[in-house]
Amino acid sequence: MAVADDESDALTDAHSLEQALLGSILATIPDALIVIDMRGRIVSFSAAAQRMFQYAETDVLGENISMLMPSPDRERHDGYIGNYIDTGEKRIIGIGRLTAARRRDGSTFPIELSVGEVNDQGQRLFTGFIRDLTERQQAERRVADLQAELAHAGRVTAMGTLASALAHELNQPLTAIANYMEAGRDLLAAPGDLDRAMLGEAMDESARQALRAGEIIRSLREFIKRGETLRQPEPLRGLLAEGAALAFIGTDSRGIDMDVQVDRQVDRVLANRVQLQQVIINLVRNAVDAMHDSPARILRLSAAPADDGKVEVVVADSGPGLDPAMSRTLFTPFTTTKANGMGVGLSISQTIVEGHGGRIWATPSQWGGTAFHFTLDRADDES
Structure with missing residues (x-):
């Protein structure tokens, strides 16, 4: 009899230690843990969840989980649970998704939600691990901003080089056009008979140089097109x-x-x-x-x-x-x-x-x- 009592005490101590260890883990993990029942009522609200949502556990126990959701998820959530119970169709259980949550002050913030299911002696519970993505996305945004700044600096440098090259390439045909047009003006102003052949040649050369300038610009546009962003x-x-x-x-x-x-x-x-x-x-x-x-x-x-x-x-x-x-x-x-x-x-x-x-x-x-x-x-x- 004493042996049985000793074994019972050992099992009790092991169970208490297991519960204490589990409680310690849940109290220290950075992700929030929320447990709800089949009617969407909150039955467990971890310390991290209290910090994240700005609610005390006593404020939310027994309340519907929809209080932590922004519209339109708030209005639809009970329907999601009912649909799952009726059809067995899983929307996010075991999958997880990115969504938004609502703090006590009404502000919305991005979260990563992972949902699990527990069936204990006919009682079905749903566990949700929630990670606040605000800091991560701010960091990712900062990295993206830095990358954009570097890309912008690169584009400015490249544009400076292209502008210099374009000015150099266009300078010759534009100078030629100006010279031919001035020659044509001088021919028109000269006394005596108009040398139509020479005037026509000046106009033809001006047109050819203008077309050449256009080709230079088109070539630049084609070069830029080949540098399109990877999709x-x-x-x-x-x-x-x-x-x-x-x-x-x-x-x-x-x-x-x-x-x-x-x-x-x-x-x-x-x-x-x-x-x-x-x-x-x-x-x-x-x-x-x-x-x-x-x-x-x-x-x-x-x-x-x-x-x-x-x-x-x-x-x-x-x-x-x-x-x-x-x-x-x-x-x-x-x-x-x-x-x-x-x-x-x-x-x-x-x-x-x-x-x-x-x-x-x-x-x-x-x-x-x-x-x-x-x-x-x-x-x-x-x-």
Whole structure:
């Protein structure tokens, strides 16, 4: 009997040690851990989760997990659980995804969410590990900015070299044109009979030198074309979601109803990832700034098939809309309505989109704000 008691005590001590070790691990891991039941109610909220979301555990236990989600996920979450229970179709369990979460103060931030499932004696629980991507994406953005600065410096140097070479190459035909035209003027001003043959020769040579100058410029354009940015197949939904999350960093994202909708037919596009995200960041930040004083802050990023094998991407908001006086100069550099803006974001976006073989334009959105549209090439499914 004593042996059985000793074994029971040993098992109890081992279990207590295991629980203490597990508790220590959960208290120190940097990722947040949240456990919910089948009805979406929070049953466990780790210390890291408390720091990340700015809630105490007592504030959230028994509450629906949707309180930590921005719209429209907040309204849809219970439906996701119900669909999984009814059909067994897993949306993110065992897969993980990039999405957004909502702090106690209402601000939105980008996260990486990994979801698992536990079935203990008929009780089904879902575990979510959450990683705040703000610092990582800020670091990635800084690296991208540094790379862009280096690339810009390289382009400035290259443009200086090209400008010098272009000036040197064009100087000769332009000088020749000036000389032939001056000779023609002197012939016209000379007394006596006009030497039409010599005047005609001067005009012919001027025309030939002008054509030569045009050829030099065309050759330069062809040279620049051969240096086009490398594009490769990229998942469009991920690009839009990550670009929007990056745009939210450092902005007031509280109360924004954001959604990303991508037609399944246009899953991938041919793009330079960094450049295309720069376009998305510019458009999303413009939308967030425009909606600053709007009673409803609606932001929609969508993509659908367009003509000629293209994909049309739309970034629409519920802001005050475009000033008609700005519509003609919308993409002109250094044109802006912002007090502290430089007016180059849309110009850069236009350059990037056109460099991808697409076009960009703006229309009124269905919520009274602005919808920016741009097109991209679809990626071949077999590429």
